Amino acid sequence: MQPFKPVLLEAVGVPDGYTLASYKSRGGYAPLEKVLAEKQPVDVVEMVKSSGLRGRGGAGFSTGLKWTFLPKDHPGPIYLCINADESEPGTFNNRILMEDDPHQVIEGIILSAYATRASTAYIYLRYEYPRSWHRLQAAIDEAYAAGYLGKNIRGSAFSLDIYLHRGAAAYICGEETGLIESLEGKRAWPRIKPPFPAIEGLFRKPTVVNNIETMACVAQIARRGIEWFKSIGVPADPANPRDPGSYGPKLYCLSGHVEKPGCYEAPLGITARELIDRFGGGVWKGRKAKAVIPGGISMGLMTESELDTPLDFAGPGKVGCLGLGTAAVVVIDDQTSIVDFLHNSCRFFAHESCGQCTPCREGTSWSLRMLERIKAGKGRLRDLDILLEIGNTMGMMPGSTICGLADGAAWPIKNAIKKFRGEFEDYIKRTNPSGWMVTDPVPALQIVGAH
């Protein structure tokens, strides 16, 4: 791999890198001034569209294309929501961008608002990031004082307000329509689509929801150009007309059993093995990896032999994972029980299912109860088939839920059992020698009489 100089993480380690003065000294806000003076909103949409930028929040949808879904000549208001509810287990790149280079994010938001003709942007920030909250608010205040926010930005006809809005510790608020409902003051129940937010979103107005890292990319595309962005990453596969390519730098979050966990910037398409060995200092304690999560827990698992898979938008899907997700790579060493991993995953999703759709609400809690029973030494081989049945039937893909949370809950179940079935069977037989072969229904828990 060619040496690669970080761009999105340029400010990390720079003293006072989060201040306006530091950001401007690195060339920040000059591209914004140029855009406001010389370009029309449609030019910015075209720039982002032709850069090939795909949303960094998890779904990987083309950012510029998403913007074009807004109705033409809408009288307004149009809203821009920035998704900073980074809650996918293993993911922390937005936190680093907000803490270490908030102006890069803000410049991206201003450019995106200009492109989408939004005059109000809300940053939906998860509660767990108090430092990001203070850094962003200080940066927003600086930007207002310098005329980059507010009325008639830098003498142009464009005006924009950015408001921070804090969540309250719920994973589902990262789903874009859940985020919208939460911002409106309601429980964060995702909406049935269509209508998509671009047509009817926040406060029933046309809305774009974009991720923090996507905003940082927009700022860098404006500064360095389309050609620069397209020179990084993996070009579209000519054999697959539906592959739009994976361009640009990406922030990979590396954690779990590695020597040096951290957020590392690399061209899209680096392999998990390269990431672990070159950036992470290898699997910790000289051990080997048993499994690796490619992009947040909901993307499933790769086995050791699949670690040469490129981590671009198309890569993880080729080895049965859900996708690149948030590019949060979590390493699980060979001393870890895959049963423990799956229990942890099921516990997370059972806790975070919003409860709106029955297959997800019941499926996630049922799978957790089964994993608890297996861990308690009362597992049966039949349970693995039942778990797979749950995994295969809950989610947007099988068409039984409104949002993708259940698909994310299902993927670790399906991947773990498919790729590590032998380990599950051994565990069950070893811990439940007298009952592993039973196939009768498990009786409901005895209700202890209250009177």
Added chain:
Amino acid sequence: MIAQRTILTDEMVAKIEALAPRYPNRRALTLPALHIVNAELRHVPLQAVAEIAAVLGLAPAEVQDTLTFYEFFHQEKPHGTVRAFVCRSVSCALRGGDHLLEHLCHTNGIPPYGTTVDGSLTIEPAECLGACDFAPCILANDDLLKNMTPEAAEAELKKPRARAT
């Protein structure tokens, strides 16, 4: 009828009203209002819910519906002056997060979500705190405690801290 306010102070109402111009309707103030009250009182009792609803022109049930969804705002009694969220999601769990939680609950004599008798500490399991590069980690009020061992965490949680913002 506007109920007499007994919990929300004029200052809290002023803080809520100061945010009103940001949103096209008052229902969007629900979460900010809950945070404003919770930051002061460390819980949001039912009476406060009714008073927030009166300020925002909503039914108390609408505010309560939102509040209960998040499982974040305590209602029965205030959480401790230090509220410690101990991460139990995958990256922290792989580096001892569950053990850390168990140890802290045991040494402080409280169950998860419990508060010590003196009201100084509440320990809650948390899903991913987004600081997996410092696993296992704890968010204690506004402070991120990084790379915690059980012993280090025990000492850290005895320290007084600025209240959460």
